[in-house]
Amino acid sequence: MRLSILDQAPISDNQTAREALNASVRLAQVGEELGYTRYWIAEHHDLPGLxxxxxxxxxxxxxxxxxxxxIGSGAVLLPHYKPYKVAEVFNLLATLFPGRIDLGIGRAPGGSAEATNALSDQFLQQVWNMPNSVKELLQFLDDDFPHEHKFTKxxxxxVPEIAPVPWLLGTSKKSALLAAEYGxxxxxxxxxxDQDGAAIIGQYLDSFKPRKQGDLPQVVLTISAICAETNEKAEEVALSTLIWALQRGKGSGAGVxxxxxxxxxxLNEAEQETIEKMKQKMMIGDPHKVKEKLAELAEQYKADEIMIVTITHSLEDKIQSYRLIAEHCL
Known part of the structure; x- marks a missing residue:
């Protein structure tokens, strides 16, 4: 089973943003030491605690x-940007770090309406135009952008020797079919x-059209997990991220x-119910429990790889979670 890391660069309530970003560097280094396949970092705009x-x-x-x-993006939010600029940036990264760069793209705003308006004009129109933007981006990554004059290109x-690998990230049938259409x-x-992910991935696999000869569909499933030496310890560590999610939903609480x-x-009764629902979407437990669940999910979702996002207050708890999973699953 291949495993990878998704990092949202969370800031704990005892950290500065600089300390949180340095923790992200350490996480990538530990992931490399432990044998994780890839490390991706997300894009967010003016969201407290990220x-x-x-x-x-x-x-x-x-x-x-x-x-x-x-290493890659999980994801660059394409409607905010021109495809040409995104291709330039990731081609530069792929030139610096040959054979290591993934370009994950998504269509979400990644922040508030105010942040979205400050970033880009006509965001919703660019979301609607996403298929064309993706097509244009792929043409630049392939160094095959059509030109009108035969003497210009x-x-x-x-242009790197090994191009960045483009990935489409999503949570819906629409994103799955777009990824399949463009290979x-x-x-x-x-x-x-909250959607039927197994069915959505099935539609991707059934509809996949290779972009280049020999291309095969690739599926990564991204899940939230917290692993510790015992189930009780894992539940305890997970409480920080659960309460933080609850606070963010209420517009309070800056850091984890x-x-x-x-x-x-x-916690009132409604909040306790909310936390129980959140826990159902997470993987919380000791190494044996997490390993069993990972194997189940890989089979259920037909995933080639599982990418794990882990949010804890302590960097040590986060690293230990990834370490225990790696030792028992890699």
């Missing part, structure tokens, strides 16, 4: 401090979807609270 608005900047920093793990320079690898965000703070947070 430190990374620009994956491409962090990838240059992380790439310079790692050696072999694949537009390249997203520098892209597909990542389904199970941790943030400590376990002690989370235990003291007063």
């Amino acid at each position: 430190a990374c608005p620009a994956p491409e900047v962090m990838l240059g920093y992380i790439g310079a401090q790692t050696q072999k793990i694949r 537009l390249s997203a320079a520098p 892209m690898a597909y990542t389904f965000g199970q941790f943030m979807s 609270p400590s376990i002690e703070e989370a235990k003291q947070y007063p």
